[in-house]
Amino acid sequence: MSVRGHGQHEPGRPAFVGxxxxxxxxxxxxxxxxxxxxxxxxxxxxASHPRSVLIVPVINRSVDVDAPDYFLSTISRVxxxxxxxxxxxxxxxxxxxxxxxxxxxxxxEGDPTRLAEIFGVDSILYITIERWDARYAVLSTxxxxxxxxLLKDGEKGNELWRAQELLVYQPNQTxxxxxxxxxxxxxxxxxxxxxxxxxxxxxxxxxNAAAVVRPYKGIPAGPYHGDYQQxxxxx
Amino acid sequence: xxxxTHAEVLPGAWLPLLLALSLLGACAxxxxxxxxxxERSLYSYYKHPDEIVRFEEALAGVITKGESLGKVPxxxxxxxxxxxxxxxxxxxxxxxxxxxxLTWPESSGFMDRMIVAVRDQSSGGAQ
Numbered sequence: 001m002s003v004r005g006h007g008q009h010e011p012g013r014p015a016f017v018g019x020x021x022x023x024x025x026x027x028x029x030x031x032x033x034x035x036x037x038x039x040x041x042x043x044x045x046x047a048s049h050p051r052s053v054l055i056v057p058v059i060n061r062s063v064d065v066d067a068p069d070y071f072l073s074t075i076s077r078v079x080x081x082x083x084x085x086x087x088x089x090x091x092x093x094x095x096x097x098x099x100x101x102x103x104x105x106x107x108x109e110g111d112p113t114r115l116a117e118i119f120g121v122d123s124i125l126y127i128t129i130e131r132w133d134a135r136y137a138v139l140s141t142x143x144x145x146x147x148x149x150l151l152k153d154g155e156k157g158n159e160l161w162r163a164q165e166l167l168v169y170q171p172n173q174t175x176x177x178x179x180x181x182x183x184x185x186x187x188x189x190x191x192x193x194x195x196x197x198x199x200x201x202x203x204x205x206x207x208n209a210a211a212v213v214r215p216y217k218g219i220p221a222g223p224y225h226g227d228y229q230q231x232x233x234x235x
Numbered sequence: 236x237x238x239x240t241h242a243e244v245l246p247g248a249w250l251p252l253l254l255a256l257s258l259l260g261a262c263a264x265x266x267x268x269x270x271x272x273x274e275r276s277l278y279s280y281y282k283h284p285d286e287i288v289r290f291e292e293a294l295a296g297v298i299t300k301g302e303s304l305g306k307v308p309x310x311x312x313x314x315x316x317x318x319x320x321x322x323x324x325x326x327x328x329x330x331x332x333x334x335x336x337l338t339w340p341e342s343s344g345f346m347d348r349m350i351v352a353v354r355d356q357s358s359g360g361a362q
Contacts, residue, residue: 052341069281073274080309081267085341088310090277091317120344201278224267224309 039216042235045160048153050122051223052085054115057093057104058147062132067200068104069093071129071147074204078212079125083225087121116154123160126150131166134198139187143169143198149211151219161219165207268308271297291318309339313346320349325357 055075060068072089080086101107107115112124131146144167151161177183212218220235221227276293280286294315301307316331329350336346 066281070278073277073281076310077266077268077270077274077308083267085309085339087342087345088314088317090280091310091314094317094321120342120348122341201274 039235040161042161042220042232044153044158045151045220045235046232048123048155048160049229050084050151050153050160052087052122053079053125053151054087054092054119054121054123054154055079055089055125055127056107056115057096057102059104059108059126059128060132062129064132067129067132070200071127071132071204074201075125075127075208078205078208079219080224082212082219083222083228084219085222085224087119092119112152112154112157122154124152124154126152130164132200139184140170141198143200143203145200145203145207147204147207147211163211163217165211167203167207167210169203267306269297269301269304269306270308271300273297273308273311273314287318287321291315291322294318307338310335310342312338313342313349316349320353320356325353329353 055072058068058071072093076086076089096102096107101110108126108128115124116122126149128148128150129146130148131144133144135142135144146166147164149161149163149165150159152158153160177186210218215234218235221229221231272293276290276297280290283289294311298307298311298315301311312331312335316328316335319325319331320328332346332349332353336343
């Protein structure tokens, strides 16, 4: 277990903290280099200024059938911490299921304004899992996740924000015990453990945090966040 | 915990700097809400859907702790109420939907619908 935990033990949190640091850093550096930053167009988002977000079941383009459910456990926190009222994901999933909308594609292709009306929500976040896989090799296993995010206005149905995030995890390639044979054994062990239990959750959390929080690309702060309507320089 | 491996999962040139910053503890890991075991228990519940009672207990724990800190996340009362509803505890479910509505005005329309649905279900079941 200690080998699998190696570098994977709760990496979501430090990375998230790192991203918050990025936000702070960006504030200080923005004044010096404003022309170098390619900011997204937030005019539609600002016009809509949603307070609440409905995260609907995700479309799965990976071969892992469990990925969409597991993913749902990784997304609420970052959006809520961004300052939005986030609808309870499991409850929403269950209710849609009861209504014969267990197929995420049906929900994604449906009319967002109707869905918004039913739930009384300001915006809907549609997420697609593009990749969620592990490529196995003897000495290293690569775990990859890729998601696309699309936020739509609940009233008009227009696009408010979109993002795409790809993250690759590769266990340590370079060990430095000073003993090449021991290093090789250690690498093989890490690869074997990653193969047995590829841990997608911290990766998914990091991808979500990057997509949502990153200055100039993420979602502007919501009404429960201290930066609400004070972050136009970054979003 | 071996932190340097984080760098490998994060793309972009600015990330090593962030890594250094998090190592220095430049930012305390502060969150607005207390999430506790919410994410982990939801994941486990999806892995073992028959263990709904365990999920219910985990949610109760997150709410109790969250209330003591005044940091219950949005959606948590409703999530808990929905599980209670599935367990047939309709009265309790309604109480938590009311709590969600009171805490988060954004949820009020949705919670009203749920409360009506639970009451319909209860009266239907009582016949």
